[in-house]
Amino acid sequence: MKHVSILVPEGECSLTTIEGTYxxxxxxxxxxxxxxxxxxxxVQLVGLGREVQMKEGRFRVFPDVLIGEVSQTDLIIIPSVHGDKQKxxxxxxxMLDWIVERHRQGAAVAALCIGAFLLAGTGLLNGRCCTTHWDFAHAFREMYPDVNLVEDKIITDENNIYTSGGAYSWLNLIVYLVEKYCGREIAVTCAKGFQVDYQRVxxxxxxxxxGQKNHEDAAVQAAQDFIEKNTHCxxxxxxxxxxxxxxxxxxERRFKKATGNTVMEYIQRVKMEAVKKSLETSRLxxxxxxxxVGYTDAKAFRTIFKKVTGLSPLQYRNRYNREYV
Known part of the structure; x- marks a missing residue:
């Protein structure tokens, strides 16, 4: 038997990732x-208190046991957490101390989406890879500079620690764990039953x-504005x-510090966003x-686009442009 502890942290967290995993x-x-x-x-829901209120009291979760009452756990699931991360x-x-102790005793730990912030707070991710929702990548890097964030990944698996990408990517991680514990056949049944495209990587x-605009460097802000207004150049x-x-x-030094990107990375990303928008909304x-967007080398353009999106321009247009569905 595998004893699974789905955590119910204090504060706002995703009911979907708790109930869905269960x-x-x-x-x-x-x-x-x-x-x-x-x-x-x-499977047990594990908390610090007997009742956790969420969404301004609209929902209440009643953990099965408190952390001090858990006799055995083989896998700890950390749900997505919202709100002030420091709080x-x-x-x-x-709960963080308990996770560290249980991991030392051999338990695996999996963080779903921005539950990675809670996992990183244990220190277990220092020097290791993890992923989280792409929209929180800059905030995560600022808060945890010692963690190697690979924001493009759907799943990371390192040292008995797992993380998943944004939003409903947690489904991919749960099916991945099902395959690890139960084998491929049951994982395929699970993916089909819950209609999860779990081959996404x-x-x-x-x-x-x-672009990161939450800084006070006027020169960098001016550079960003110029880049964004001149995507054709x-x-x-x-x-x-x-x-x-x-x-x-x-x-270059100030730009990297303020935005997390080099100047050339920023130029490429802005241009690629303009390309994506055109592919989504036009028949060009x-x-x-x-x-x-000022590219003359078709091969270089396609290489950069695929590096940024994981798709070719044609694949991207066919996926997101309604007229091509």
Whole structure:
């Protein structure tokens, strides 16, 4: 038997990831029995208190046991958490200590979506890879610079620690864990039963690049504005530095510090967002779209686009443009 502890942290967290994980794992038990096997998962909701209120009191969750009452756990599931991350860490410090101790005793730990913030608060992710929702990538890096965030990944698996990408990517991680514990056949049944496309490996096609604007560097802000207003032009770092009357090295250093991107990375990402928007909303051909953002090398353009989105321009258009559905 595998004892699974689905955590119910204090504060705002995703009811969907709590209830959904419980539902999937208990349904897997049914499929195992139907296949002539013994059931595998003993699933408990584990909290710091007997009752946790969420969504301004609209919902209440009653954990099965408190952390001090858990006699055995093989897998700890951390749900997605919302709100002030520092407050969540503070309110759940005893739970963080418990996670660390149980991991030292051999328990696996899986964080769903932005539950990665809570997991990172234990220190277990320091020096290791993890993923989370792409929209929280900059905030995560600022809060946890010692963690190697790979925001394009759907799943990470390292040292008995697992994380998932944004929003409903947690379903992919749960099916991945089902395969680890129950084998491929049951995982396929699970994926079909819950209609999960669990072969996805990247959340790049879903990322919307908006640029980091929450800083006070006026020169960097001016550079960002110029880049975003001139997606049709070929822009160089030297041109930007000259325009802003700032040394190139100084601009590159300040830009990276303020935005988390190099100047050239930022230019590419802004141009690719413009391309994505055109592919989503117009009937322009790929070469026409390429020309509109100042690219003349078709091979280089397609390489960069696929690096950013995980798809070719044609695949992206066919997925997101209604007229091509």
């Amino acid at each position: 539902q999937i794992l208990t349904r897997v038990n049914d499929w195992l029995i139907e296949a002539g096997c013994d059931d595998l998962f003993v 969540i860490l503070s309110d759940n410090q005893p 990247s959340q790049s096609p879903f990322i919307i690049f908006t 070929k822009i160089t770092v030297d041109e930007l530095a000259e325009k802003l009357i700032v040394g190139r090295r100084n601009l 051909g790929v070469n026409e779209v390429m020309d509109r």
